[in-house]
Amino acid sequence: MTxxxxxxxxxxxxxxEFIDSGTTLLNALRDKIGDTSPKGGCxxxxxGACSVIIDGELRLSCLTLAETCNGATITTTSGLAEGGVLHxxxxxxxxxxxxxxxxxxxxxxxxxxxxxxxTPNPSREDVVEALSGNICRCTxxxxxxxxxxxxxxxxxxxxA
Amino acid sequence: MALALQTFATVKDANAALKSAGxxxxxxxxxxxxxxxxxxxxxxxxxxxxxxxxxxxxVGGGKVRIGASVTMAxxxxxxxxxxxxxxxxxxxxxxxxxMATVGGNLFAPAPYGDFAVALLALDxxxxxxxxxxxxxxxxxxxxDSRAIVTSVSFTKPDxxxxxxxxxxKPKGVSVLSIAVVLEQAGDGTVSSARIALGCMADRPxxxxxxxxxxxxxxxDPDGIAPALAAASEGTAPITDPIASAWYRAEVLPVHxxxxxxx
Ligand SMILES: Cc1cc2nc3c(=O)[nH]c(=O)nc-3n(C[C@H](O)[C@H](O)[C@H](O)COP(=O)(O)OP(=O)(O)OC[C@H]3O[C@@H](n4cnc5c(N)ncnc54)[C@H](O)[C@@H]3O)c2cc1C
Ligand code: FES
Ligand code: FES
Numbered sequence: 549m550t551x552x553x554x555x556x557x558x559x560x561x562x563x564x565e566f567i568d569s570g571t572t573l574l575n576a577l578r579d580k581i582g583d584t585s586p587k588g589g590c591x592x593x594x595x596g597a598c599s600v601i602i603d604g605e606l607r608l609s610c611l612t613l614a615e616t617c618n619g620a621t622i623t624t625t626s627g628l629a630e631g632g633v634l635h636x637x638x639x640x641x642x643x644x645x646x647x648x649x650x651x652x653x654x655x656x657x658x659x660x661x662x663x664x665x666x667t668p669n670p671s672r673e674d675v676v677e678a679l680s681g682n683i684c685r686c687t688x689x690x691x692x693x694x695x696x697x698x699x700x701x702x703x704x705x706x707x708a
Numbered sequence: 709m710a711l712a713l714q715t716f717a718t719v720k721d722a723n724a725a726l727k728s729a730g731x732x733x734x735x736x737x738x739x740x741x742x743x744x745x746x747x748x749x750x751x752x753x754x755x756x757x758x759x760x761x762x763x764x765x766x767v768g769g770g771k772v773r774i775g776a777s778v779t780m781a782x783x784x785x786x787x788x789x790x791x792x793x794x795x796x797x798x799x800x801x802x803x804x805x806x807m808a809t810v811g812g813n814l815f816a817p818a819p820y821g822d823f824a825v826a827l828l829a830l831d832x833x834x835x836x837x838x839x840x841x842x843x844x845x846x847x848x849x850x851x852d853s854r855a856i857v858t859s860v861s862f863t864k865p866d867x868x869x870x871x872x873x874x875x876x877k878p879k880g881v882s883v884l885s886i887a888v889v890l891e892q893a894g895d896g897t898v899s900s901a902r903i904a905l906g907c908m909a910d911r912p913x914x915x916x917x918x919x920x921x922x923x924x925x926x927x928d929p930d931g932i933a934p935a936l937a938a939a940s941e942g943t944a945p946i947t948d949p950i951a952s953a954w955y956r957a958e959v960l961p962v963h964x965x966x967x968x969x970x
Binding site: 549550552568569570572591592593596599605606607608610611612613615616659662676677678680681682 | 710711712713734736737738741742744745746754756781800801802803804806807878879
């Protein structure tokens with residue numbers, strides 16, 4: 549099998565690996581690089597558990613070939629906490645019980661982060677739309693929507 | 709799964725590579741990589757081109773040209789493509805829209821291809837290295853087409869309407885989608901109409917009988933009644949877990965009516 553080099557910035561640090569050509573970014577991150585925060589729920593683009601942020605845009609790592617990410621800047625949920633302090637979204641997910649089994653949570657947090665990066669004060673509709681590609685089988689979504697709205701409020705209070 | 713990706717700077721070189729067995733063009737990959745993940749071994753070597761012309765959007769002189777690698781998200785946020793934004797936003801969720809390309813949507817089988825329905829109503833020209841062809845001709849022959857689609861071009865419409873019906877809100881696979889481009893005479897009667905339907909066949913199709921029945925009519929319940937009665941003519945709706953062919957045929961006139969009166 550052809551090995552190809554890939555190099556990208558993952559959560560602020562440079563990564564360079566040789567991978568099998570055709571490896572999805574999801575498998576490269578989890579099996580090669582050891583970042584298991586993106587989850588493989590369906591490998592079909594349907595569940596959103598594998599969502600990551602590539603160059604500022606939400607993408608599905610299960611449908612992205614790793615070698616197309618050469619030179620990219622990639623953010624995953626494992627890169628959000630700083631020095632043991634949780635990101636406001638992570639804090640909000642815990643505080644509002646927005647995570648139960650937790651399998652969907654990293655994908656939800658990625659989708660929510662992209663939203664808040666562009667729209668710091670989203671409406672409820674904005675949040676529903678932003679999370680519309682992410683499936684949760686546990687919470688019934690309402691606590692997740694509340695978590696994103698409360699993280700947005702916490703952010704704007706910090707900024708004020 | 710073992711895929712060997714080949715990347716080319718020019719469309720010409722990528723087209724040459726696509727002559728080999730086991731190759732398939734890779735757009736955003738939402739269907740190609742998904743098929744590979746599901747165990748489809750018919751593609752062993754995806755081919756892509758990074759030609760910048762494929763990613764350009766040009767708007768000027770009432771004309772629009774969209775490169776085949778442009779994504780649904782890029783169309784949805786383009787300031788001069790306002791009316792089309794609704795059709796682009798109808799495709800998948802936010803992450804899918806960041807990946808799904810115009811080129812790929814032209815090949816997506818029903819229930820997918822919502823944006824291609826819009827392009828069919830716009831009577832777009834589909835461009836390859838061999839020149840342009842009308843989208844209707846393209847759709848008929850797409851299963852045998854190997855040439856890379858480079859662009860779609862169309863005249864900016866004055867009256868473009870789009871509707872996607874799905875069961876899951878705000879994102880869900882189509883029960884059906886409808887796009888309409890209308891021109892009206894000074895007295896309000898319809899002087900030209902193009903109506904495109906999604907999920908009413910295995911690929912987007914024109915509702916030609918309904919278009920004809922709309923000519924010279926006004927957009928009110930009585931005026932559009934003959935068009936609604938003719939809406940299903942020539943359709944062969946798909947049956948899938950979202951809806952049966954029977955259901956799709958039943959609801960088509962209702963939704964077409966809402967779009968025409970709306
Ligand atoms: C979870 C999910 C939800 C979806 N929801 C929708 C939806 O609501 N509406 C909808 O319309 N679609 C939907 N899709 C289908 C798909 O994402 C879109 O149709 C998309 O536009 C396909 O584009 P792509 O670039 O990803 O195609 P790819 O997967 O890259 O390619 C698809 C096909 O087109 C060919 N192709 C691509 N580009 C070119 C080109 N330039 N020249 C020649 N051939 C080309 C490929 O060879 C392949 O055969 C969904 C998919 C998923 C996984
Ligand atoms: S694993 Fe990627 S969307 Fe489900
Ligand atoms: S918390 Fe279990 S799937 Fe969302």
